[in-house]
Amino acid sequence: MKDVAHKLTEFVQTHLPTARALEIEVADYDSQSLTLRAPLGPSINDKHTAFGGSLYVVAVMAGWGMVYLRCREAGIDPNIVVARGEIDYLAPVPGDIVASSLPVTEGDWEIFLQQFEERGKAKIELQTRILQGGEPAVKFTGLYAIIGHAPNIQV
Amino acid sequence: MKDVAHKLTEFVQTHLPTARALEIEVADYDSQSLTLRAPLGPSINDKHTAFGGSLYVVAVMAGWGMVYLRCREAGIDPNIVVARGEIDYLAPVPGDIVASSLPVTEGDWEIFLQQFEERGKAKIELQTRILQGGEPAVKFTGLYAIIGHAPNIQV
Numbered sequence: 001m002k003d004v005a006h007k008l009t010e011f012v013q014t015h016l017p018t019a020r021a022l023e024i025e026v027a028d029y030d031s032q033s034l035t036l037r038a039p040l041g042p043s044i045n046d047k048h049t050a051f052g053g054s055l056y057v058v059a060v061m062a063g064w065g066m067v068y069l070r071c072r073e074a075g076i077d078p079n080i081v082v083a084r085g086e087i088d089y090l091a092p093v094p095g096d097i098v099a100s101s102l103p104v105t106e107g108d109w110e111i112f113l114q115q116f117e118e119r120g121k122a123k124i125e126l127q128t129r130i131l132q133g134g135e136p137a138v139k140f141t142g143l144y145a146i147i148g149h150a151p152n153i154q155v
Numbered sequence: 156m157k158d159v160a161h162k163l164t165e166f167v168q169t170h171l172p173t174a175r176a177l178e179i180e181v182a183d184y185d186s187q188s189l190t191l192r193a194p195l196g197p198s199i200n201d202k203h204t205a206f207g208g209s210l211y212v213v214a215v216m217a218g219w220g221m222v223y224l225r226c227r228e229a230g231i232d233p234n235i236v237v238a239r240g241e242i243d244y245l246a247p248v249p250g251d252i253v254a255s256s257l258p259v260t261e262g263d264w265e266i267f268l269q270q271f272e273e274r275g276k277a278k279i280e281l282q283t284r285i286l287q288g289g290e291p292a293v294k295f296t297g298l299y300a301i302i303g304h305a306p307n308i309q310v
Binding site for chain 1: 166174177199211215216238243
């Protein structure tokens with residue numbers, strides 16, 4: 001796992017109580033894909049599987065974190081928002097929630113970061129998957145936008 | 156607010172730690188629409204507005220709860236899952252998250268409940284909105300399915 005991943009952990013700990021409540025942790029990051037993991041306990045539902053809302057949170061964070069870490073690697077401390085999310089629930093998740101972003105090409109990242117440099121904003125669509133027994137249990141597509149540099153807010 | 160609404164509060168308290176962490180409460184219910192409210196604190200993000208993942212959770216729960224309460228009113232203790240969710244984030248939410256399901260016709264509910272009676276399962280699509288200053292800040296569409304009666308799980 002790349003060292004830069006700890007910056008996402010710091011961000012979550014500092015800024016996102018929802019992600020802390022769900023005990024979301026970085027499981028792997030290699031500049032192509034980010035994998036997050038969350039235990040079932042804080043996300044359990046009445047069927048003793050993961051609650052659909054919690055699955056969304058881990059899935060949207062895997063894409064969000066991917067954008068965040070690619071920006072940090074490029075020397076940018078970005079202000080990222082999610083503009084749109086689509087999620088399909090294909091199978092129940094009866095254990096740890098493990099969400100991985102799917103790789104896009106290096107060319108896509110270059111265009112995204114170049115757009116941000118030129119216009120001060122940029123958008124990218126990323127997909128994430130939550131697997132269960134090797135098969136996709138959740139398919140998620142998110143549209144993420146950097147809308148400037150991180151706000152200088154004292155927390 | 157109809158008395159039956161307390162059944163949703165009980166369900167959340169018993170079964171959904173994520174919804175408890177977000178302090179989601181029933182604000183109103185009248186058999187046509189369910190309104191949920193959650194304070195900003197547990198859902199805040201780095202921009203001091205509501206985190207997109209938390210907005211999804213409150214939005215998906217407003218539709219889920221609507222299906223749950225209509226079923227309880229019809230004498231059914233249902234096993235409901237969300238099969239699909241689509242969310243558009245149109246504006247930031249800098250305060251309480253207030254999500255309301257949009258009404259569907261009584262005919263739609265009748266078809267839904269009759270399908271469940273005949274086939275043991277049924278689907279319905281519901282929309283929810285989170286308003287900010289009278290304008291939609293979040294538009295959500297969820298596909299909900301009842302897949303049987305509530306599992307007899309001891310928690």
